[in-house]
Amino acid sequence: MKFTKMHGLGNDFIVVAGEKELPSGADQLAIRLCNRFFGIGADGLVYILPSETADFKMRIINSDGSEAEQCGNAIRCVSKYVYDNGMTDKAEITVETLGAGVQKVQLNVQNGKVATVRVDMGQPILEGLQVPTTVDQAEVIDYPIEVDDRQFRFTAVSMGNPHCVIYVDDAVNFDLSLWGPRLEVHPMFPRKTNVEFVTVKNREHTDMRVWERGAGPTLACGTGACATLVSSVLNGLTDRRATVSLKGGDLFIEWDEADNHVYMTGPAEEVFKGTL
Numbered sequence: 562m563k564f565t566k567m568h569g570l571g572n573d574f575i576v577v578a579g580e581k582e583l584p585s586g587a588d589q590l591a592i593r594l595c596n597r598f599f600g601i602g603a604d605g606l607v608y609i610l611p612s613e614t615a616d617f618k619m620r621i622i623n624s625d626g627s628e629a630e631q632c633g634n635a636i637r638c639v640s641k642y643v644y645d646n647g648m649t650d651k652a653e654i655t656v657e658t659l660g661a662g663v664q665k666v667q668l669n670v671q672n673g674k675v676a677t678v679r680v681d682m683g684q685p686i687l688e689g690l691q692v693p694t695t696v697d698q699a700e701v702i703d704y705p706i707e708v709d710d711r712q713f714r715f716t717a718v719s720m721g722n723p724h725c726v727i728y729v730d731d732a733v734n735f736d737l738s739l740w741g742p743r744l745e746v747h748p749m750f751p752r753k754t755n756v757e758f759v760t761v762k763n764r765e766h767t768d769m770r771v772w773e774r775g776a777g778p779t780l781a782c783g784t785g786a787c788a789t790l791v792s793s794v795l796n797g798l799t800d801r802r803a804t805v806s807l808k809g810g811d812l813f814i815e816w817d818e819a820d821n822h823v824y825m826t827g828p829a830e831e832v833f834k835g836t837l
């Protein structure tokens with residue numbers, strides 16, 4: 562099996578192309594290959610597959626073997642992969658995802674290779690039961706949640722996958738590994754959740770640290786950055802265009818008032834190719 566190790570701001574993936582469909586046993590393979598001590602090491606295993614409704618289809622398996630509906634950093638890596646490897650010569654492509662429909666992608670090509678990618682991430686889902694949370698409300702904004710003896714307030718956003726956004730005084734130094742795993746499996750999130758801890762720096766800039774469902778602490782999360790911007794607008798904290806600074810670097814996120822779509826712009830990089 563040939564693979565390419567790629568990353569988007571340090572959120573890293575083992576990318577595999579050439580299969581017709583998601584192979585059975587992909588969950589166990591992801592657990593084995595994503596292991597940083599006994600495998601290649603990655604946050605997820607990503608398959609690029611043929612699609613009947615788009616130019617390509619993407620499936621992503623988290624490092625714990627669970628499948629995610631969508632992944633912002635992976636879709637940028639997939640877009641770079643298909644262009645740089647001659648699977649398309651188009652600068653605008655479409656990618657089918659499991660839970661966020663078909664997404665339109667614009668490639669910024671420099672010297673024949675994709676440098677950055679702008680993805681139309683679609684419309685955010687805010688209805689509480691659809692995110693999903695157990696809160697039966699049209700929107701779940703600044704809502705109380707208790708973990709052990711600590712009270713947080715969260716805003717729920719789905720970008721195809723669920724996110725719980727929490728504002729803290731200092732996201733950069735926040736104890737992610739203590740609270741992230743507890744919130745990920747909190748009973749208010751029936752399909753578990755990704756958790757973003759956010760500090761607003763000004764109306765066009767936030768810091769964010771993420772605990773990902775099925776992968777733990779990662780250096781960046783594209784859908785998490787989108788959820789952060791949407792949440793920050795809903796809470797009146799930022800404008801509709803802002804930079805989200807993650808541990809691995811910056812993503813530029815826009816929530817368009819006209820079409821209600823969220824747009825994410827950021828880099829994608831190849832690390833190495835290999836054969837198993």
Ligand SMILES: N[C@@H](CCC[C@H](N)C(=O)O)C(=O)O
Pocket residue numbers: 572623628629630631632633634635722723755773774775776779781782783784785
């Ligand atoms: N890193 C991703 C999200 C990957 C999936 C996530 N762990 C989930 O289970 O929803 C991103 O860049 O969006």
